Each structure stands twice: as C-alpha cells, then as structure tokens.
Amino acid sequence: MKTAAKFEIPFVQYLDPKGKPTQDLPKSASKDELLKLYKMMSKVRIFDTKAIALQRTGKLGTYASSLGHEAAHVGIGTAMIEEDAFCPMYREYGAQFVRGVKMSEVLLYWGGDERGSNFSGPKHDFPWCVPIATQYLHAAGSAMAFKYRGEKRAAVTVIGDGGTSEGDFYEALNAAGAWKLPFVGVTVNNKWAISVPLSKQTACETLAQKGIAGGMDVVQVDGNDIIAVREVMEQALKKARNGEGPTFVEMLTYRLHDHTTADDARRYRPDEEVEAEREKEPLIRLRQYINDQGWWDEDQEKALVEELKAEVDAAVEEYQSIEPPGVEDMFDYHYEEITDPLAEQREVAIKEARRNA
Amino acid sequence: MPKVTLIDAVNMAMAHELEHDDSVLVYGEDVGVNGGVFRATAGLQEKFGENRVMDTPLAESMIAGMGVGMAAQGLKPVGEIQFSGFIYPAFDQIISHAARLRNRTRGRLTCPLVIRAPFGGGIHAPEHHSESTEALFAHIPGLRTVIPSSPQRAYGLLLAAIRCPDPVMFFEPNRLYRMVKQEVEDNGEALPLDVCFVLKEGTDVTLISWAPAMHETLQAAKQLEEEGISCEVIDVATISPLDMETILESVEKTGRAVIVHEAARNVGVGAEIAANLAEKGIYDLKAPVERVTGYDVTMPLFKLEKQYLPSVARIKDAVQRTLEE
Numbered sequence: 084m085k086t087a088a089k090f091e092i093p094f095v096q097y098l099d100p101k102g103k104p105t106q107d108l109p110k111s112a113s114k115d116e117l118l119k120l121y122k123m124m125s126k127v128r129i130f131d132t133k134a135i136a137l138q139r140t141g142k143l144g145t146y147a148s149s150l151g152h153e154a155a156h157v158g159i160g161t162a163m164i165e166e167d168a169f170c171p172m173y174r175e176y177g178a179q180f181v182r183g184v185k186m187s188e189v190l191l192y193w194g195g196d197e198r199g200s201n202f203s204g205p206k207h208d209f210p211w212c213v214p215i216a217t218q219y220l221h222a223a224g225s226a227m228a229f230k231y232r233g234e235k236r237a238a239v240t241v242i243g244d245g246g247t248s249e250g251d252f253y254e255a256l257n258a259a260g261a262w263k264l265p266f267v268g269v270t271v272n273n274k275w276a277i278s279v280p281l282s283k284q285t286a287c288e289t290l291a292q293k294g295i296a297g298g299m300d301v302v303q304v305d306g307n308d309i310i311a312v313r314e315v316m317e318q319a320l321k322k323a324r325n326g327e328g329p330t331f332v333e334m335l336t337y338r339l340h341d342h343t344t345a346d347d348a349r350r351y352r353p354d355e356e357v358e359a360e361r362e363k364e365p366l367i368r369l370r371q372y373i374n375d376q377g378w379w380d381e382d383q384e385k386a387l388v389e390e391l392k393a394e395v396d397a398a399v400e401e402y403q404s405i406e407p408p409g410v411e412d413m414f415d416y417h418y419e420e421i422t423d424p425l426a427e428q429r430e431v432a433i434k435e436a437r438r439n440a
Numbered sequence: 441m442p443k444v445t446l447i448d449a450v451n452m453a454m455a456h457e458l459e460h461d462d463s464v465l466v467y468g469e470d471v472g473v474n475g476g477v478f479r480a481t482a483g484l485q486e487k488f489g490e491n492r493v494m495d496t497p498l499a500e501s502m503i504a505g506m507g508v509g510m511a512a513q514g515l516k517p518v519g520e521i522q523f524s525g526f527i528y529p530a531f532d533q534i535i536s537h538a539a540r541l542r543n544r545t546r547g548r549l550t551c552p553l554v555i556r557a558p559f560g561g562g563i564h565a566p567e568h569h570s571e572s573t574e575a576l577f578a579h580i581p582g583l584r585t586v587i588p589s590s591p592q593r594a595y596g597l598l599l600a601a602i603r604c605p606d607p608v609m610f611f612e613p614n615r616l617y618r619m620v621k622q623e624v625e626d627n628g629e630a631l632p633l634d635v636c637f638v639l640k641e642g643t644d645v646t647l648i649s650w651a652p653a654m655h656e657t658l659q660a661a662k663q664l665e666e667e668g669i670s671c672e673v674i675d676v677a678t679i680s681p682l683d684m685e686t687i688l689e690s691v692e693k694t695g696r697a698v699i700v701h702e703a704a705r706n707v708g709v710g711a712e713i714a715a716n717l718a719e720k721g722i723y724d725l726k727a728p729v730e731r732v733t734g735y736d737v738t739m740p741l742f743k744l745e746k747q748y749l750p751s752v753a754r755i756k757d758a759v760q761r762t763l764e765e
C-alpha cells in the first residue's frame with residue numbers, strides 16, 4: 084500500500100517538572116528575563132487566589148481561575164508585540180497583564196460591569212470571549228486585515244481543549260491555512276472541558292494534529308515550561324509577521340482549580356490526578372531552576388510575595404472604589420448614534436432608576 | 441441616466457465603495473471569478489483584484505466571524521451569504537459578536553460589517569433557499585436590518601450600509617432582482633438607514649410592506665386605486681431600527697393600516713408595527729389593523745410556494761375588511 088502523506092508532531096520542552104534542563108536553553112532564557120517571567124507568573128497566581136477569595140465573599144461574580152496556566156499565558160503575552168492582536172477566551176489574564184490590562188479591569192468585568200471590557204492595553208485587542216471557539220474566527224479576520232494592509236503584525240488566539248471540538252475552530256484554521264494568514268492559534272490543553280476529560284473530547288492522539296488539517300505548521304509544547312512556551316510562540320509569531328503563514332500550538336498543561344467558581348471539580352475528577360499534576364505546575368519548576376542557578380532564594384521569594392500581595396490589594400481597592408455605572412450605560416453603546424426607539428427606552432429607564440433611588 | 445435592475449444597483453453600490461474606499465472588501469462563496477450565483481458581484485474581482493474581492497472557503501460562520509475580526513481591525517468588510525436560508529450557521533457570530541462588540545467594549549471596538557444575502561421566496565428554488573428571516577435579526581440589539589425593494593433604494597441603502605459604523609444585515613429580495621428597471625445615478629449618494637419610504641400618498645388606507653411582498657402590495661394599491669380606494673404605500677425598507685414616526689403619521693391621516701410581509705406571521709415584524717399602532721395610534725384607527733403574511737409554516741417547496749406568499753387578492757381582501765368597519 085502506498086502512503087499518501089505522513090505527518091509528525093514536534094514536542095518542545097526545556098525544563099522538566101523538577102526544573103532540570105532537558106536541552107540547552109535558548110538565549111532568551113537569561114537571568115533577567117527568567118526573573119521577570121517568574122515575577123509575572125507569581126503575580127498572576129496571587130491575583131487569581133485573591134479573585135477566588137473575593138468571589139467566595141460575594142465581592143465578585145463567577146470567576147474563571149487560571150491556576151496552573153501561568154506559564155502558558157505569560158509565555159504567550161511576553162512573546163507578542165503590542166501591534167499584534169490578542170483574541171483570548173476568558174482566563175488568559177497572564178497574557179493580558181503583560182499587554183497592559185489592569186487587574187482592576189479584570190475584576191470589574193467579573194464583578195458584572197461591562198466597562199471592564201473597555202480595558203487598558205492595546206485598543207485593538209478583543210475582550211474576553213465566553214462562547215467557545217468564536218474568538219478563533221475573530222483572530223483569523225484580524226490577521227486578514229493585517230495581511231491586507233501589508234502590516235507586520237500577527238493575531239493570536241487561545242482556546243481550551245474542549246473548544247477544539249467546535250466548528251468555528253476548524254473554520255478558522257482552514258481559512259488561516261488557505262489564505263496563509265499571520266495567525267497563531269493556541270490550544271491550552273488543560274485536560275478538562277468542565278467535567279469532560281480529553282479522552283471523551285477527542286480520539287486524536289494530540290490536539291496539535293488538528294492544525295495539520297488546516298495546512299499549517301503545528302507544534303506541541305510543555306505548557307508548564309515557560310521557556311518552551313515563549314520560545315515556540317516567538318518563533319511562530321516571527322514567522323507570521325514575516326508572511327510565512329500560520330501556526331497551531333498545543334500547550335500541555337493542567338487546570339488545577341475548578342472550571343470556574345461556580346464549578347466543583349471534585350464531583351468528576353480524582354484527587355490523585357490533581358495531586359500528581361500539582362507536582363508539574365509551572366511555578367515550581369522555574370523557581371527550582373532559578374534557585375539552582377543561585378539567582379533566587381527564600382528571602383527574595385518572601386519579599387516578592389509581600390510586594391505582589393500589596394499590588395493586588397491596591398487593585399482590589401481600586402476596583403471597589405469604582406462607582407457603579409449609570410443606567411444609561413446599557414443603552415449608549417449599541418449603535419454609534421442612539422436610535423429613536425432606544426432613546427425613548429433610555430429615558431424610561433433613567434426615570435425608573437431615579438424613582439427607585 | 442442608465443436604467444438598471446435591483447441586482448445591477450447592488451453591484452454598482454459595491455463597485456462605488458470599492459473604488460472610493462480602500463478599507464472596503466467584498467468576500468464570500470463564489471463572489472470572485474463567478475461573480476456570485478446571482479451575479480451580484482459580477483466583474484468586481486476583475487476590476488478590483490483578488491485582494492479586494494475574495495472567494496472564501498465554504499463556511500458561513502467563518503464569513504461572519506472573520507468579518508467581525510476584519511471590521512474590528514479597521515476594514516469595512518462586505519460579506520455575502522449565498523442564500524438567506526444558509527445564514528443559520530453564521531447566526532451565532534452575527535448575534536453573539538457582530539451585534540455586541542461595540543456594547544461589550546463600551547465603544548472601544550466597533551464592527552462596521554455588512555452581511556448581504558439574497559432574500560425571500562418566489563423563485564422556485566430548492567429547500568433552504570427562500571427564507572424570510574428579518575424578524576430574527578430585527579430582534580437583536582446592536583444590529584441594523586435593511587431590505588430594499590427597488591433599484592434606487594438598493595443602491596442608496598447599500599452605500600449607507602457599507603458606510604455605517606454599525607453592523608448591517610442587508611437582505612436583497614431575489615424575486616425582485618431582475619423584475620423592474622429604474623434609473624439609478626451612480627453618484628455615491630446614500631439613503632438614510634432609519635427612515636421609511638412613502639412610495640405613494642393616499643387617504644383611505646395605509647399599506648405597509650417591505651422586501652419582495654412590496655411588489656404585490658404596489659399591485660394591490662394600483663388595482664384598489666382603480667376601484668376608487670386611495671392607498672398610501674410605505675416601504676419600511678429599514679426594518680430595524682424601525683421608523684414608527686412615518687407609519688404613525690400616515691395612519692393618523694388614513695385611519696386604517698394593512699401590513700404585508702412574506703415572513704411567517706407569528707412574532708413577525710408586522711406584530712411589532714401593529715403593537716406600536718395599538719400603543720400610539722389607537723385613537724386614529726377606524727378599523728382593526730390587518731396583517732397579510734406568510735403562514736406559520738416552513739417555507740414550502742415551489743409547488744405550494746405561491747399559496748404561501750401574500751397575494752394581491754389577499755391584500756385587497758384585507759383592505760376591504762378595514763373599510764367595512
């Protein structure tokens with residue numbers, strides 16, 4: 084029998100779960116850079132812990148934790164340039180903080196205030212996307228705009244493992260491949276789509292191979308190894324900006340927390356699995372590596388945690404000091420100019436709000 | 441001035457905007473080399489190149505979703521869905537994203553996207569080709585829904601839709617694509633997107649319609665005139681936002697209203713107009729508001745199509761009923 088085609092999925096890792104190099108580290112893994120990345124990942128984790136606590140005490144609505152995804156998200160964010168466009172789902176705070184989104188804005192959004200989506204950071208970045216996989220097409224469209232204008236920019240989008248079952252995901256990969264768009268699609272494979280494990284999500288051996296069907300370069304990376312994530316993303320983005328086409332990246336990681344604060348993962352997920360994955364999480368291994376290099380110690384760690392806690396507390400204070408939006412805020416942005424029927428309803432709502440004040 | 445069909449006018453409007461604005465792109469299945477299955481985009485790729493007029497992979501959600509991305513990054517994409525009956529896979533992107541982007545980001549990102557689709561029945565097409573879905577879109581905040589029914593209005597309204605900073609669903613009544621010719625000057629003048637068009641003034645009854653059913657409505661009006669009944673005829677055309685002011689003014693004068701649409705009756709746009717007349721024009725009404733619509737059934741295949749669509753006779757009957765009161 085003849086073979087019509089053959090494919091391979093490369094796998095990239097620099098640090099093993101114990102923080103030991105598995106190959107020579109890239110130039111970008113300098114002391115300054117790694118300390119910067121470690122601090123950023125720590126910030127995301129401390130923010131995350133605080134946000135969950137705020138939800139538990141009724142000061143925040145449902146919140147989607149990013150615990151365990153810090154390397155994937157910070158790695159994506161630090162590989163991007165400001166001009167690139169980011170089309171996230173709803174837990175990529177690590178990438179967004181790097182891009183200038185404020186912690187108070189994330190809290191505002193999950194606190195039920197749409198103004199949080201009008202965030203700082205690049206004005207062209209997309210807001211959090213709750214419907215699964217739709218953001219992949221927004222990234223493909225953004226990439227089309229960059230290509231059309233001949234700009235050296237790329238669009239990056241993120242999806243979970245469950246999202247790779249969606250039609251929009253395939254439509255975006257197909258279009259990005261067919262048009263050779265400056266597009267980098269990422270799947271942060273955290274093994275669980277709420278309660279559905281990867282084994283029930285797909286019969287594919289890897290998620291990366293789904294990009295092969297789109298006709299693009301694909302790579303699987305240890306998503307708990309920030310050195311690997313950043314290196315892979317930088318290469319994919321450089322290629323995209325140079326007009327050499329799209330890439331699909333699968334980042335292997337694990338969701339250490341519940342899907343959201345409205346979920347209880349103990350109902351469907353064995354504790355032993357979570358404990359085993361906890362050993363492989365991204366902060367431990369980078370900390371081990373920088374410790375081993377003599378670049379980090381217990382005192383520095385303590386000082387960092389204190390500093391970050393203060394920063395997060397200040398952000399929470401800022402969030403809580405923001406006045407609630409006026410009722411007109413829900414009317415004023417649907418159309419560039421408010422329509423007559425809407426203007427009429429706006430008046431009614433304002434009157435009603437005054438009566439109930 | 442050239443006399444052109446409705447589809448020629450659609451083509452002229454796209455060509456005009458492609459010519460005058462580099463950020464305008466036309467894209468969709470078969471819109472390039474083939475010039476569209478109805479030929480709405482005929483010659484555009486030849487004239488403006490493959491980068492401006494693009495054949496896409498066959499994927500409706502992609503057409504809408506990539507349109508959101510392109511629009512958010514500063515382009516003015518004009519996407520074609522081949523038939524309005526194929527729009528459902530794109531519906532999610534249209535209502536979840538195109539319609540909401542401005543509001544979700546409090547104006548930081550906007551979506552000046554136009555989705556065009558041939559619309560309505562009466563062309564003996566196969567299944568899923570003849571849907572009348574304006575109510576689905578008119579219900580969605582943040583969207584505009586527009587359906588021209590003459591070459592002049594097709595030209596002026598499509599120009600307006602492409603220039604509009606809001607997302608616009610632009611449905612083209614395919615039954616009328618080549619039915620009549622009208623003089624259309626290619627002068628780049630857009631029409632307003634929130635005003636109904638009074639096609640004919642009258643004193644006895646107001647006929648309110650849009651889309652392909654406008655054809656039967658005008659015919660009915662003509663026959664009624666010959667029978668001595670003076671009809672005012674309004675083409676709503678800009679379905680959402682709805683210009684009730686023009687409709688109410690007319691009914692204040694005539695005291696009677698007959699609404700004609702091809703879409704199913706249940707929760708149709710006619711119901712919204714009737715409710716508004718009840719709320720704001722009840723004391724002007726001399727008779728109950730009549731609706732002549734499609735039935736609450738799936739658009740039938742063409743053996744029964746004619747019996748589904750509002751006919752001139754049904755419209756005239758409805759007018760007679762309002763006059764009996």
